Amino acid sequence: MDDLRYPIGKFDIHAPMDAASLQAACRDIRELPDRLGTVVSGLNDRQLDTPYREGGWTVRQVVHHLPDSHVNAYIRLRLALTEDLPDIRTYMEDRWAELVDARTLPIEPSLLLLRGLHDRWSHLLESLSPSDFERAFMHPDLGKFSIARQTGLYGWHSRHHVAHITSLRDRSGW
Numbered sequence: 001m002d003d004l005r006y007p008i009g010k011f012d013i014h015a016p017m018d019a020a021s022l023q024a025a026c027r028d029i030r031e032l033p034d035r036l037g038t039v040v041s042g043l044n045d046r047q048l049d050t051p052y053r054e055g056g057w058t059v060r061q062v063v064h065h066l067p068d069s070h071v072n073a074y075i076r077l078r079l080a081l082t083e084d085l086p087d088i089r090t091y092m093e094d095r096w097a098e099l100v101d102a103r104t105l106p107i108e109p110s111l112l113l114l115r116g117l118h119d120r121w122s123h124l125l126e127s128l129s130p131s132d133f134e135r136a137f138m139h140p141d142l143g144k145f146s147i148a149r150q151t152g153l154y155g156w157h158s159r160h161h162v163a164h165i166t167s168l169r170d171r172s173g174w
Contacts, residue, residue, distance in 0.1 A: 004052065004053035004056070004164075004167065005053065005056070006160070007160070007163035007164060007166075007167045008156070008159055008160055008163045011152070011153055011156040011157070011160075013142070013149070013153070015152070017133075017146075017148040017149060017151075017152050021152060022133065022148055022151060022152065024155060025151045025152045025154070025155025025156070026122065026125045026126065026151060026155065027155070028154075028155035028156070028158045028159055029118060029121060029122055029125065029151070029154055029155055029158055030118060030122040030125075031158075032066070032070075032114065032118055032158040032162070033111070033114050033115040033118050035158070035162050036063065036066065036111065036114065036161075036162055036165075037111055039162055039165045039166055039169065040059065040063060040107060040111075040165060043059060043174070047059065047172075047174060048060040048063075048107060050168065050172070052164040052165060052167070052168040053164075053168075056164075057097055058103075059165055059168065060102070060103065060104075060105075060107060061097045061102050061103060062161050062164055062165060063107040063110050063111065064097070064101065064102040064105065064107070064110045065093065065096070065097055065102065065161070066110065066114055066158075066161055067110050067113040067114045067117060068091075068093065068096050068097075068102070069093060069157065070114065070117055070118070070121070070154065070157075071113075071117060072091060073121075073150060073153075073154050074117060074120070074121050076088050076137050076150065077121070077124065077125075077147060077150065078124075079137055080135045080136055080137040080147050080150075081124075081128075081132065081135060081147070085136055085137065085138055085144070086137050086138065087137070087138045087140070088137045088138065088139060088140075089140065090139075090140060090141065125151060128147070132147065133146065133147045133148040133151070134146055134147070134148065135147050137150075
């Protein structure tokens with residue numbers, strides 16, 4: 001692995017989202033809380049405060065980043081389902097990761113938040129029809145963004161951050 005920032009590769013925003021890809025992304029979203037809980041199990045504070053790569057976030061910051069990011073995604077999904085092409089806003093994830101809670105709080109509150117969030121998110125995704133997945137929101141940088149594309153992105157995002165921690169554990173012998 002040459003680029004520790006992208007242990008599973010970058011998300012291809014232009015890749016087709018066929019039914020199989022969408023089903024896999026929904027599974028990845030549903031399984032994230034269990035996968036993340038497994039990969040951080042047994043880590044001590046020193047390990048949690050270790051960056052996954054030089055200049056990168058600590059494991060603790062990655063864990064807290066996931067519910068921060070996924071709450072935003074969940075709200076965007078709900079907006080797209082209830083409004084006609086709503087405008088969404090971005091957030092400065094790098095600054096959120098530097099807030100005191102993301103740098104110092106034990107990870108358990110974020111693991112609990114992620115569990116509840118993903119239970120709701122997965123239930124909602126599994127109820128959607130093919131036409132629901134075509135609904136979209138307007139992203140200020142990316143333009144029209146469908147629920148299908150967002151689902152693919154966050155399935156990847158789930159695997160991406162688990163891989164950050166897994167690869168650090170492998171490299172460190174934890």
